[in-house]
Amino acid sequence: MTSLTTLYDRMIADGDLHPDPAQQAILPEFERIRAALDQPVRKGLFRRAPEPPKGLYLWGGVGRGKSMLMDLFVQSLGDIPARRVHFHAFMQEIHAAMHAARKTGVDDAIAPVAADVVANVRLLAFDEMQITDITDAMIVGRLFQALFAAGVVVVTTSNRIPDDLYKDGLNRDIFLPFIELIKDRMVVWELTSPTDYRQNRLGGTPVYFSPANAEARAAMAEVWTDLAGGPGEPLTLHVNGREVEIPEFRNGVARARFHDLCGRPLGAADYLALAKAARVLLLDNVPTLGRSNFNEAKRFVTLIDALYEARVRLVCSAAAQPEMLYLEGEGSFEFERTASRLREMQAEGWGG
Template identity: 70%
Template sequence: MRQNMTVTEAYAAAVTEGRLTRDPAQQGVLPELDRIRAALAAPVKTGLFRKAPPPVPGLYMWGGVGRGKSMLMDLAYAQIDVPKRRQHFHAFMQWVHSEIAEARKTGVNDAIKPVAAKLIADIRLLAFDEMQITDITDAMIVGRLFEALFAAGVTVITTSNRPPDDLYKDGLNRQLFLPFIALLKDRMVVHELAADTDYRQGRLAGTETYFTPADAEARARIKTIWDDISHGISEPLTLRIKGRDVVLPQFHNGVARASFFDLCGRPLGAADYLALADAVRVLILEDIPSLGRDNFNEAKRFVTLVDALYEAKTRLICSAAAAPEFLYREGEGSFEFERTASRLREMQAEGWGVDETA
């Protein structure tokens, strides 16, 4: 797709080319994206006495999963020609924590200031995918960081599955986070994307989700699914949970791809899997081995992972050594695994994981 189009023109071109289906709810947000594009395209004064560019109100798009929020943000991002940065929110916060740690090594009193200064010097547009706050430390950091970015004229576009007032809902000391919510609502246009269709579910409709055995054919078929979802674009996603890093090797637009060893071969626990299930809407998990007394710890972690995915209604696409009922045939835990096998079967059903409330 060529650049230098309005976002509305880019959307129309994608519809004409058959890459998108016209959706009134999606079309309803295009004027806001074009507003941001036009304002950021205005010339910025340079020189010794230049002032910070006038603030361009950003956009907070929220709504159910699979409604096209990330697609619309990416469509606008491609047509906005200013210094910019686009990241999944979890990946961005991981970068922020790393930069804060480096700043502290220099002995600065306020380690957030140099991180904000670095961003302000490099970008005019910051695009986030799937903003969510689950940690009080992140809540405090992101509040101060955004305050500095907004003051310097950086524009933010973000997507989220929840409205601003529900961010960090019921979190510890949430009253300390409320000024940030007020700042978001003051400096960004809040727009609900209330589309009726879950396009991510539509893309996966009729797709086989459990491949056995985990052989070359299964790998090839999963690769086809991944390529269709990711369009060849992915990046690792690191979730920092209680001081630990959980790394998903491949991630794109809410879909993660990892091996059994990546997630169950390491000493992870329920908190890690709950955070993972909250961060991704579809998990592709490859090479689940036969389970039993020889890999008892890995099997226990797999049970915990499946429970977390099931409760979060996260779609699971996987390859395994055997059908669910035959994955765990012997040893301690085989009886308890019957519930996991039942859940794995249920999660293969057509339409499982559709958000009934979205």
């Protein structure tokens, strides 16, 4: 088992990281958890299992290295049963498992679902904890109580301080005990690095590739590898009782083809949900627009508006430059605003 500090120093020596005092300051907290989990769990008739260590709630601005540090930490755990998962995807799994449990006639669907999680891990590492859904808010407190009671350690990243989770949400008073639970069972730490590494990785490099040829595909693949840091998994967004699947998602970075998002009957609510879940969107194969694909063009305009208002970083490959995408047909005049936004979104430093 290799310590997190050793892995971090190795990446600096290899030129993959620059030393960052704010990141280095948090390493002992990760090491504290790793050392405690590395102790053998001895249970006997007169011997109680040791108290699990406090977890870690690591919050701060976008691009400060929170996800990178958590990935390194999980890598350092060796054979310790651990799972790293995006929080949104985890909650979707919980909803599906509870639905299946209810079909068996159980009175409390959370209990067997939590027991299944406990049976498989000693540590859960969540990326980007955020609560925007009332059903998540209703479930998460009881679920985490069960996990903590069973000795599962939780490490999570978030862009929000715990007190701002589910801020202004419906019936937020029922959620407040969960915030207190976080503060009691986890060390809350703000990563205050002044550097936005995600912006720096995009800084000075193109984010709009045209035409959408083999060279553009290679460039998009390179951006994905650099930002996401590994293979993505599908992400299912639950919007007004419907499911919207994003083909690839990792570390707050989403990737989809134009047809995935604009060739299907999606609307503003779907795109707003995507903008909440992702901080960067890679969009492949935007075609030329006009009479033949008028509905797709309208959806594309709505998608760009949602991304723009949420300050989501857009990287895309397209058949033509923004001003040449929509040259004829109804809506071409209105598209000038979208073309202008696409240009603005290419500027270095643009984004949340």
